[in-house]
Amino acid sequence: MPSPVIRVRDLSFRYGEGDFRLHIPELEVGTASSAAIIGPSGSGKTTLLHLIAGITLPQAGKIETHGVDVTTLSESARREFRVKHIGLVFQEFELLEYLSVLDNVLLPYRINSALELTSVVRDRAREIADQVGIADKLARYPGQLSQGERQRVAVCRAVLTEPAVIMADEPTGNLDPLNKGRVLDILFDYAEASGTTLLTVTHDHDLLERFERVVDFKELLS
Amino acid sequence: MKQTLYLAWRYLAFHRFKTLILLTSITLILYLPVGLRVLVNQSSEQLTQRAEATPLVVGSKGSPLELVLNTLYFRSDFPEPMRYAEAQKVQSSGLAPTVPMYVRYHAQGYPIVGTSFEYFDYRSLRLQSGRFFTLLGECVLGARVAEALGAQVGDSVTSSPENLFDLAGEYPLNMGIVGILAHSDSPDDDAIFVDVKTTWVIEGLGHGHQDLTQREAASAVLSREENRVVANASIVQYNKITPENVDEFHFHGDISDYPVTAVVVLPPDQKSSALLQGRYQSAEERAQISRPSEVMGELLETILTVESFVLAGAVIVGLATLASAALVFMLSLRLRRREMETLFKIGGSRASVGALMASEMVVVLVAGIVLAAGLTFLTSQFGAVLVRALIRM
Numbered sequence: 001m002p003s004p005v006i007r008v009r010d011l012s013f014r015y016g017e018g019d020f021r022l023h024i025p026e027l028e029v030g031t032a033s034s035a036a037i038i039g040p041s042g043s044g045k046t047t048l049l050h051l052i053a054g055i056t057l058p059q060a061g062k063i064e065t066h067g068v069d070v071t072t073l074s075e076s077a078r079r080e081f082r083v084k085h086i087g088l089v090f091q092e093f094e095l096l097e098y099l100s101v102l103d104n105v106l107l108p109y110r111i112n113s114a115l116e117l118t119s120v121v122r123d124r125a126r127e128i129a130d131q132v133g134i135a136d137k138l139a140r141y142p143g144q145l146s147q148g149e150r151q152r153v154a155v156c157r158a159v160l161t162e163p164a165v166i167m168a169d170e171p172t173g174n175l176d177p178l179n180k181g182r183v184l185d186i187l188f189d190y191a192e193a194s195g196t197t198l199l200t201v202t203h204d205h206d207l208l209e210r211f212e213r214v215v216d217f218k219e220l221l222s
Numbered sequence: 223m224k225q226t227l228y229l230a231w232r233y234l235a236f237h238r239f240k241t242l243i244l245l246t247s248i249t250l251i252l253y254l255p256v257g258l259r260v261l262v263n264q265s266s267e268q269l270t271q272r273a274e275a276t277p278l279v280v281g282s283k284g285s286p287l288e289l290v291l292n293t294l295y296f297r298s299d300f301p302e303p304m305r306y307a308e309a310q311k312v313q314s315s316g317l318a319p320t321v322p323m324y325v326r327y328h329a330q331g332y333p334i335v336g337t338s339f340e341y342f343d344y345r346s347l348r349l350q351s352g353r354f355f356t357l358l359g360e361c362v363l364g365a366r367v368a369e370a371l372g373a374q375v376g377d378s379v380t381s382s383p384e385n386l387f388d389l390a391g392e393y394p395l396n397m398g399i400v401g402i403l404a405h406s407d408s409p410d411d412d413a414i415f416v417d418v419k420t421t422w423v424i425e426g427l428g429h430g431h432q433d434l435t436q437r438e439a440a441s442a443v444l445s446r447e448e449n450r451v452v453a454n455a456s457i458v459q460y461n462k463i464t465p466e467n468v469d470e471f472h473f474h475g476d477i478s479d480y481p482v483t484a485v486v487v488l489p490p491d492q493k494s495s496a497l498l499q500g501r502y503q504s505a506e507e508r509a510q511i512s513r514p515s516e517v518m519g520e521l522l523e524t525i526l527t528v529e530s531f532v533l534a535g536a537v538i539v540g541l542a543t544l545a546s547a548a549l550v551f552m553l554s555l556r557l558r559r560r561e562m563e564t565l566f567k568i569g570g571s572r573a574s575v576g577a578l579m580a581s582e583m584v585v586v587l588v589a590g591i592v593l594a595a596g597l598t599f600l601t602s603q604f605g606a607v608l609v610r611a612l613i614r615m
Contacts, residue, residue, distance in 0.1 A: 055566075055567055075571075076571065079570075083568065094560075094564040094567075097236070098235075098237065099229070108569050109225075110229055111225070111229075111568065111570035112569040112570060112574070115569075157568070
């Protein structure tokens with residue numbers, strides 16, 4: 001395995017006083033690799049992604065992402081780390097209906113002062129949109145796009161900051177077979193071209209063969 | 223901050239209908255009490271200005287408000303007339319000059335104000351064209367009347383009968399326009415001025431007809447006894463006073479008994495004013511003397527009381543609307559929880575997400591304040607015109 005970009009050790013997490021508990025003794029994902037995490041619904045796959053991204057903090061354990069232990073960072077430092085080094089793609093796309101496609105792609109730059117929105121960034125956004133085939137839809141709104149087009153917008157938003165890791169949570173869950181393939185092609189092409197690590201949670205077993213590594217979530221848990 | 227405002231603006235622009243409703247509500251909540259206050263102040267000014275310039279008014283006993291509204295604004299129902307002798311009595315007292323007013327008839331919807339030449343001087347009215355009336359049957363138009371009728375000096379207007387079906391009533395009198403007043407932004411712009419004697423001709427107290435001593439009128443003469451000639455209805459009555467027939471016009475009876483609606487009294491000092499007012503205190507006195515400024519002051523007090531109720535109502539409605547807006551805002555926050563989570567996940571802080579939501583409210587609030595201020599400014603600039611139009615209605 002190449003040197004890990006994600007390294008998890010003795011991770012413990014639970015929501016408040018609830019029954020849900022997560023304990024992962026060890027997980028490593030190599031740099032510039034692709035990994036799929038599979039497992040039943042409600043087992044904690046999305047929570048693991050949130051923990052790795054620093055969205056949520058564990059009660060115990062160590063999470064190193066891109067060489068930084070995110071559990072030791074302050075909230076603002078975690079946010080800055082996340083916006084610079086991690087690209088997130090969601091099953092429901094999570095686009096803002098009142099922003100145009102271009103504004104949605106540029107959203108990380110508009111919402112976090114650690115990133116500066118320059119003309120170079122705008123040009124890059126147009127370039128990426130062109131690569132994923134939505135260059136002619138930049139002025140449209142999400143409501144005017146098909147499901148596949150929306151997910152491509154979400155992918156553009158995730159990769160615009162040139163992250164070290166792209167984490168995708170069921171990125172094809174709402175797509176038809178044609179769009180599933182196309183979105184995955186885009187993610188894989190980008191990861192390969194830029195040397196980015198792709199960590200994906202999926203239920204879709206048809207897609208697993210494309211990943212270098214498949215992790216059964218149940219086996220991760222102690 | 224720039225990016226936050228941009229996102230807030232995009233949200234408001236996308237939900238433009240919702241934004242418009244919110245903006246309208248906030249604008250009205252802010253504008254209504256302030257605008258109403260400005261309008262009431264201007265109304266008070268408009269109403270009191272003319273009243274302050276009219277020291278005393280004498281008229282028949284009855285409603286002082288009706289008397290003042292008729293005399294100053296040529297409005298309200300025709301008040302009970304009084305004898306012209308009352309004007310003569312005040313005049314002969316030597317305490318104050320007087321201006322008779324007889325405001326009863328109309329021509330093409332505009333009030334005919336029977337008065338004397340002194341009225342123009344006392345109200346500081348200037349001519350835009352022509353001259354003031356000097357002869358019976360001549361009239362001077364207020365500026366807006368002339369504009370509305372498209373009338374010029376040399377044209378004429380005809381008085382309207384009070385009752386079309388009263389065959390024994392007054393004849394319509396065709397009056398020559400000899401002058402048009404310059405704009406004064408007062409009720410004088412909307413009136414037609416004639417000599418008080420001309421209004422008596424309209425009323426039928428004075429009239430002109432064929433000379434009964436002439437041969438052409440012989441067939442109409444029923445009997446002739448020394449100075450008394452009786453004629454039948456075939457005699458030609460003049461409905462227009464011209465230089466040729468003006469000598470045929472005459473008044474029957476004692477002019478002192480002729481009617482006027484009021485007498486404007488212009489005492490030169492407080493002593494004369496006090497003496498005159500004292501003379502009308504007696505219970506037997508059939509006339510009343512009113513101070514228009516006091517009468518209008520009482521009217522304004524009533525208006526201000528009503529305004530207080532309206533203001534209180536506006537404040538309550540405003541608070542209720544604000545509470546509803548706050549509720550809608552809070553509900554929309556719940557609906558936008560997912561959006562807020564997305565913003566947080568992709569790198570927005572709770573503070574920046576909160577600032578975005580707050581910015582939307584602030585933008586609407588500031589826009590509402592600016593619009594309300596603009597409307598208040600417009601009210602202060604053009605409210606007087608509106609008030610004058612309302613007073614004319």
